[in-house]
Amino acid sequence: MDSSQLEKIGLTKGESLVYATLLNTGGDTAGRLAKSAAVSPSKVYDILERLCRLGLASRTTRGSRMFFSPTDPGALQALVKTKKKEIEKQEAELALIMPSLMTMTRSKRPEHDALVYEGYQAVKAYYYKTLDESAGERLVFGARSGYPVSKSAQYFFRNYHRQRIRKGRKLRIIFNSDLRGSGFAKDYEAMKLTGVRYLPQVTLSSIGIEGDAVDILVWTRETVVLFVLKSREVSRTFRGYFETLWGSAKP
Numbered sequence: 001m002d003s004s005q006l007e008k009i010g011l012t013k014g015e016s017l018v019y020a021t022l023l024n025t026g027g028d029t030a031g032r033l034a035k036s037a038a039v040s041p042s043k044v045y046d047i048l049e050r051l052c053r054l055g056l057a058s059r060t061t062r063g064s065r066m067f068f069s070p071t072d073p074g075a076l077q078a079l080v081k082t083k084k085k086e087i088e089k090q091e092a093e094l095a096l097i098m099p100s101l102m103t104m105t106r107s108k109r110p111e112h113d114a115l116v117y118e119g120y121q122a123v124k125a126y127y128y129k130t131l132d133e134s135a136g137e138r139l140v141f142g143a144r145s146g147y148p149v150s151k152s153a154q155y156f157f158r159n160y161h162r163q164r165i166r167k168g169r170k171l172r173i174i175f176n177s178d179l180r181g182s183g184f185a186k187d188y189e190a191m192k193l194t195g196v197r198y199l200p201q202v203t204l205s206s207i208g209i210e211g212d213a214v215d216i217l218v219w220t221r222e223t224v225v226l227f228v229l230k231s232r233e234v235s236r237t238f239r240g241y242f243e244t245l246w247g248s249a250k251p
Contacts, residue, residue, distance in 0.1 A: 015054075018048065022069065024036075028067065054075070054079055055075045056070065124156050128160070134169075142174070175188075197250060204219075213229065215227065215229075
């Protein structure tokens with residue numbers, strides 16, 4: 001069998017190689033197991049001891065020599081179940097202390113901060129994080145991608161807005177007027193809790209205001225970058241810009 005499959009359930013590379021060798025040979029001395037598994041003879045005893053503690057191997061003495069044998073592979077199922085219970089216990093413990101951890105984090109946050117998120121996964125994580133942390137209306141203007149957005153990104157934004165609406169979060173968005181009548185803009189016009197207007201500008205980035213943060217999203221041919229400014233004063237300033245633009249924009 002491919003020993004790398006055992007690594008996927010939590011065994012180390014050395015443990016996987018030695019345990020797979022035990023299963024293939026039915027058992028042997030530590031020295032021969034080290035040679036068959038292609039692991040260092042100086043490490044094989046420690047590996048075998050760990051496998052014994054995990055219930056995946058057993059040892060017997062034959063004359064003056066020690067032999068190691070594999071236990072029933074069903075022990076792997078018991079091992080995974082034990083790990084699952086440990087993870088569930090850790091999740092429960094984390095849920096208990098998370099409120100205090102969040103309080104500590106907020107108390108240490110600077111009044112002004114600037115962050116950069118580069119790459120689709122990093123940007124996606126930021127947007128989902130705001131859904132959990134912020135409860136106010138999101139404002140966006142200059143919404144027009146400079147380059148075509150991938151299908152995976154389009155799927156993400158659809159899912160993001162479904163979650164936003166489910167949470168009762170409002171959105172007002174000002175598109176560049178060249179998007180008027182497009183399927184993309186019509187999707188937003190049909191969304192609940194969403195206001196859409198248009199201005200005759202052409203931009204390659206969009207600006208969002210949410211809570212005390214302002215985020216600037218830039219798509220390029222190679223990647224996506226999100227610049228986030230966290231400042232109550234900056235947020236208030238951009239809110240003022242948005243409201244002025246909203247008053248001039250056309251439905």
